[in-house]
Amino acid sequence: MIRALGQPLGDAAGANSLDLVCAPASLRTGALLDEALSERVRARLEGLAATLPDLFGTLDPTCLDRIAERLGGEPGDATFGEILLLSDKSLHVIQPLPGQPGVALVAECPATSSIGLVLSAIRARVVELEAV
Amino acid sequence: MSVERESSRVLPSIPASPGLIASVLRLLAFIDDLPSGATGMLKFGESGLILLESRKICWAVARSMRLRLTDILRNQSTPPLPREAVEEIYRRCKIDGKPIGEALVMSGLVTEAGLRVALFKHNGEAIAHLAGSGMVPEAFVSHTRTGYDPKFSFSPCEVLAMLGSLDDPARALAAQIELGHTLVPDSFGAAFVRCDAAAGALVIAVDRACDLPVGDLVEVCNWTASLFDVAHTFDPEAALARATWGGHLALVTWRSKDVAYVSLCASRAAAARLVSRLETTAKSSGVIAAAARYGGPA
Numbered sequence: 001m002i003r004a005l006g007q008p009l010g011d012a013a014g015a016n017s018l019d020l021v022c023a024p025a026s027l028r029t030g031a032l033l034d035e036a037l038s039e040r041v042r043a044r045l046e047g048l049a050a051t052l053p054d055l056f057g058t059l060d061p062t063c064l065d066r067i068a069e070r071l072g073g074e075p076g077d078a079t080f081g082e083i084l085l086l087s088d089k090s091l092h093v094i095q096p097l098p099g100q101p102g103v104a105l106v107a108e109c110p111a112t113s114s115i116g117l118v119l120s121a122i123r124a125r126v127v128e129l130e131a132v
Numbered sequence: 133m134s135v136e137r138e139s140s141r142v143l144p145s146i147p148a149s150p151g152l153i154a155s156v157l158r159l160l161a162f163i164d165d166l167p168s169g170a171t172g173m174l175k176f177g178e179s180g181l182i183l184l185e186s187r188k189i190c191w192a193v194a195r196s197m198r199l200r201l202t203d204i205l206r207n208q209s210t211p212p213l214p215r216e217a218v219e220e221i222y223r224r225c226k227i228d229g230k231p232i233g234e235a236l237v238m239s240g241l242v243t244e245a246g247l248r249v250a251l252f253k254h255n256g257e258a259i260a261h262l263a264g265s266g267m268v269p270e271a272f273v274s275h276t277r278t279g280y281d282p283k284f285s286f287s288p289c290e291v292l293a294m295l296g297s298l299d300d301p302a303r304a305l306a307a308q309i310e311l312g313h314t315l316v317p318d319s320f321g322a323a324f325v326r327c328d329a330a331a332g333a334l335v336i337a338v339d340r341a342c343d344l345p346v347g348d349l350v351e352v353c354n355w356t357a358s359l360f361d362v363a364h365t366f367d368p369e370a371a372l373a374r375a376t377w378g379g380h381l382a383l384v385t386w387r388s389k390d391v392a393y394v395s396l397c398a399s400r401a402a403a404a405r406l407v408s409r410l411e412t413t414a415k416s417s418g419v420i421a422a423a424a425r426y427g428g429p430a
Contacts, residue, residue, distance in 0.1 A: 047366025054362045059355045063348045064377060070344060071398040073378045080383075081376045085359075087369035 022107035025049035160288035172274035188285035194261035318402035321395035
């Protein structure tokens, strides 16, 4: 299943227009976990995956807890979930897998893609992966 | 008729030292660590004091500071307020034991906004002097007497931002305006720049709803700065990001030139509204072109 996730999302209806690629990666090491990725897909995701150790676990969880309290939220879930990064060129998404601690799905597509469709596609892939 | 010039005049007697922001952070963190309802006096021996009401700063004074509140009030108006009129009110207040600021507002010589600006500067300067002296608070004497108008009290975050703004007041004012125009209900935020002297993020503006402990605010700003740093390695143009946590909370961050903004949203809906507003800004300024496309479901 992880191998399947490493492929461009070209199978689903309309996904071709997204030109979306995604693959699982380690939050701890930043390594892509799908060794069968094509060079093209790897090149698009490697940089994003490599940043994971710097993005996750570097913010004091008690700090997020205190902020959650100020915002009226419940303390306890003090790690970031979905992270989106936008530029003129690309949309990058990091989606930690709730059922696989330490693993996140990293995804990239051109900035011209519909973000709503991209998020839907990524979440569908996460559900598929978690179901296995 | 008084004309206030917010943030347009620096405080001339704030001690200039590279470690000032770090010292101020330590002092403000001490206030943050007090219980949320803390009301009373933070004593620094003979050097000065800070009066708090519900952990907000109402009044601060340091023996080493040169400016008095009345000087600030007089000089922030154009033309300056007549000295005689101000001193007459000062004398009366001293006899009656009433706060001079409110009396000046009552007299019509100063507007509420003008008084707030003057108090902000006065208290900020006092805290800078107390922090710069290296003194630690000797004691906190709590009392139950309240009565300071909340309009004229300041969170530690606000004081931190005010001192951070001194390096470039025009930039800080622009950032304050950006926050005011962009933030939505159920969100609060701050603007910051990188600063070697502060060894990380230097907060230069906050909106009034921002009452985070200063340590947490700086930590979030530093994380946001590193987010853009690492994003630069694979997409140098990344200018907008959103991170979710705790089910429905979200952090939205964007940058414009050398200023970065961070907003903390109490709901996904607030985050969506904020990004939508950024979209409007992007259309008019072109700064965050990527934001114009952002509108997908949270």
